[in-house]
Amino acid sequence: MFSQNLRKVFMVKLIPLVMMSLISISAFAGHHMESEKADIVDTAASKEMFSTLVAAVEAADLVDTLKGKGPFTVFAPTNKAFSKLPEGTVEMLLKPENKALLSQVLTYHVVSGSVMAEDVMSLTSATTVEGTDITVVTAMGKVMINDATVIKADVKTSNGVIHVIDTVLLPAEVKKAL
Incomplete structure (x- = not known):
């Protein structure tokens, strides 16, 4: 008698609960996958705070490169950084x-x-695609890339990752030219 009642409770109450949980999990997983399908350029273009960066990438004819297979890590300055x-x-x-x-x-x-941020935290420098190194300093709970602070890390994309920074990075040679 007890096992029949237990089976009935299982069939009536637990199976629908388990099914609802699985549906919720798969819906969440689908949403998560969807957000990672955009590449670096499309991810940046979808955020107003990167409009200057996106305009610069377009002006430099780097769109196809940054839409490429990668993977790339981009330290992305905001509009405020450019200002x-x-x-x-x-x-x-x-x-x-x-x-x-x-x-x-x-x-x-x-x-x-x-x-990823976890990897950045163990670095002291990294060689950029431009060919020179950037300095990485981790202290007091923040990460600095040269003079820029990482304000948001690990924005995953289909072809890499974006770390949002608050200052535009300038190679020494460019600083001299400005």
């Missing part, structure tokens, strides 16, 4: 005749491979 540059710098960099200089600045924000 901290000396007045007229962004406009000057976006001019067609400064495309090589702009490309140098942007590729200085990119590291080959998918370097």
